[in-house]
Structures are given as C-alpha cells and as structure tokens.
Amino acid sequence: MSNAKALPLLEPTVEPCCPPLAERPLTAEEAERTAVMFKALGDPVRLRLFSSIASHEGGEACVCDISDVGVSQPTVSHHLKKLKEAGLLSSERRGTWVYYRVEPAVLAAMGQLLTRAAAV
C-alpha cells in the first residue's frame, strides 16, 4: 500500500495585504503593513535598484549586475535589505553571489490597491 496521495496543488496566490484603498478606510493595522511597502519604494535609489532588478533578464539580478546607481556597495546592500524586509524582493545565494528577485505577487497586490482605488 502506498502512502502517496495526490496533494492539493498550491496555486501561487496574490495575497492582498488590504482592501483597495477606495473600498473602505484602512484600519491602523492595515495601514502600518501597507505603508512599509510603499515606503520601501519611496526612495529614489531604492527605486532605481528595484527597477534594475525587475528589468533584468529573468526578473532577477546579482549585486554585481546592479551597482551602477552611483552609490557605494554598502549603501546598495543596505537598500536591498530594506526592499527585502518589505517583502518586495527575495534573495538566494548561488556560489559567490547573492541573487535578488522581485516578488511579482506582492507587486501585483500593491498595484491593485491603487488601480482599484483609481477606478472609483
């Protein structure tokens, strides 16, 4: 007898943090969580780094690919850490380099907060 059972497929879900901004006033707790993500993109250097990764081949890049934004390597690392803490990037070490990847589901959820608010 086999223990192998068909496991339910886990679809990658877009987990919206909150309702669209125009649906109802956010609660304090929802606003805290959402503001962290917007704040992460609210810095020009972070936005350029993020855009460099998002537009890089395959939607991922190593630090070696994205150091041309005119700030020092420690500053780049600091900003990448902030983006990661906000859930906008994930990272993976491969050999010498750490590769960063955008989190499409999180971005899509943020986009929906705004575009659905805009549609009202």
Next chain:
Amino acid sequence: MSNAKALPLLEPTVEPCCPPLAERPLTAEEAERTAVMFKALGDPVRLRLFSSIASHEGGEACVCDISDVGVSQPTVSHHLKKLKEAGLLSSERRGTWVYYRVEPAVLAAMGQLLTRAAAV
C-alpha cells in the same frame, strides 16, 4: 446653419510618470519623481487619510469628514498637504471647508508601474 460640430471626445488620459518598473532601469530623474509619490503613501497616517478620502462618497471628503485617525487637526493638515504636493490629491475650497479629492489618473499610473512590473 448650425455651428455645432461633433467635437473629438477627449479621453481622460493617464499620464504615466515613467515606464513600468520592469521595462528598463529608471533614470535618476524618473526615480526622483516617482519616489515622491510612493513616499507620500509610505506613512501609515497618510495612508489612512488617503484611504478615507478615496472611499468617501464621491471620492472626495472635507477635513471635517476624516479626522478620526487619532492625530491632531494640524497633523491631519500637514499630511494632506504632503499628499497634495505629491500630486495624489487635489483640493477645492467651498464655503467654510476645503474638500480633498483623489487624483485617479495619478493613482492609475502608479498602479500600472507596479502591475506591469509584476506581469514580467
């Protein structure tokens, strides 16, 4: 003879500040402009005020409608000014009160920056 001519319909245009974040790395100038808008939403109190206005009847509200976020009136005014400076709200005085309204085109453009980035 009538002077009435069919005028071309002016579609409300969504003027994107910048290309989607995944299209190419943002320039320094594009990142500066875009970061201002994300930063404006990167504060929990501003986000609650913004959400209160966006979800209010007709997509607009006066200060008298949105003072229940637990901060003083001068703080509310300060945050509304920041949102206005970032181009996310417009305002109009009517009698005693100033009414604030969300700028759907700006929001939609911000949303597209993110959702198109997420689709790559």
